[in-house]
Amino acid sequence: MSKELIDAITEMREEDAVAITRKMMDGGADPLAVLDACREAMGIIGMRFESGESFIPELILAGEILAQISAVVKPRIQQGSEAKKLGKIVLGTVQGDIHDIAKDIVGFMLDINGFEVTDLGVDVPPAKFVEAVKQSGAKIVGLSGFLTLAFDPMKATVEAIKAAGLKDVKIMIGGGQIDESIRQYTGADAYGKDAMAAVALAKSWS
Numbered sequence: 761m762s763k764e765l766i767d768a769i770t771e772m773r774e775e776d777a778v779a780i781t782r783k784m785m786d787g788g789a790d791p792l793a794v795l796d797a798c799r800e801a802m803g804i805i806g807m808r809f810e811s812g813e814s815f816i817p818e819l820i821l822a823g824e825i826l827a828q829i830s831a832v833v834k835p836r837i838q839q840g841s842e843a844k845k846l847g848k849i850v851l852g853t854v855q856g857d858i859h860d861i862a863k864d865i866v867g868f869m870l871d872i873n874g875f876e877v878t879d880l881g882v883d884v885p886p887a888k889f890v891e892a893v894k895q896s897g898a899k900i901v902g903l904s905g906f907l908t909l910a911f912d913p914m915k916a917t918v919e920a921i922k923a924a925g926l927k928d929v930k931i932m933i934g935g936g937q938i939d940e941s942i943r944q945y946t947g948a949d950a951y952g953k954d955a956m957a958a959v960a961l962a963k964s965w966s
Contacts, residue, residue: 761783761787761789762784762797764780765780765781765784765797765798765801766797766800766801766804769798769801769802769822769825769829770804770805772818772822772825774824774825774828777829778832781829785832785833785836791833791836791837794829795868795869795955798826798829799954799955801822802822802826802861802862805818805819806859806906806936810936819861823861823864826861826864826865830864834872845874845875846874846875846962846963846966847876847898847899847900847965847966848875848896848897848898848900849876849878849900849962850878850880850892850896850898850900850901850902851863851867851877851878851879852879852880852881852882852889852892852903852904853882853884853904853905853906854883854903854904854905854913854914854917855885855913855916855917856883856909856910857882857905857906857907857909857910857913857935858882858883859904859935860881860904862934862936863882863902863904864879865955866902866904866934866952866958869955869956869959870955870958870959870962873959873962873963875900875966876896878896880892886913886916886917886919886921887920889901889903889917889920890920890921890926893924893926894924894926899928899930899966900930900932900962900966901921901929901930901932902933902934902958902962903931903933903946904933904934905934905935905936905938907937908937910935914942914948915946917931918946918948919947922947930950931947931948931949931950932948932949932950932952932958932961932962933948933950933951934952934954934957934958938951939951
């Protein structure tokens with residue numbers, strides 16, 4: 761069924777993807793298996809976008825499909841999760857980048873794992889991150905960026921947060937091209953290769 765779901769998402773068959781998700785949930789499938797399939801599918805779509813095989817409308821549609829799947833899966837996970845929040849996190853795609861699929865998956869996974877997430881959306885300037893951290897009292901910031909052009913805005917955002925005197929705020933970065941060398945370049949505290957890595961980092965900082 762996971763393969764069927766991946767195919768439905770990557771082929772942009774919206775109704776099929778939701779129907780397969782419901783069938784998996786009703787059949788007792790692990791909700792995290794559904795999310796893993798979503799992550800794999802989004803990875804395929806992301807690679808197609810990078811290579812010029814797919815375009816912004818496909819990314820938007822894929823995001824809409826993911827939102828519908830989330831609406832089916834999320835209540836099932838929350839039934840078995842604790843109500844207590846582990847901490848507050850500010851999340852956003854940095855200035856100049858409009859990709860939100862990976863960010864949305866990370867936000868979703870943080871939410872169901874007990875974090876209070878403030879999602880700033882896409883193309884977020886450094887000052888908006890700083891303002892959100894001050895207003896929410898969040899101790900963790902997640903910067904998302906899919907394209908290489910996101911590296912400099914990530915660096916600028918990390919510098920802005922530190923310049924604002926928010927010294928005890930931990931910053932993680934993630935996205936298509938992110939690795940340890942980029943983490944060092946931006947000055948972030950850590951990078952996560954996927955949503956589960958982001959959750960593990962957030963828990964270790966809480």
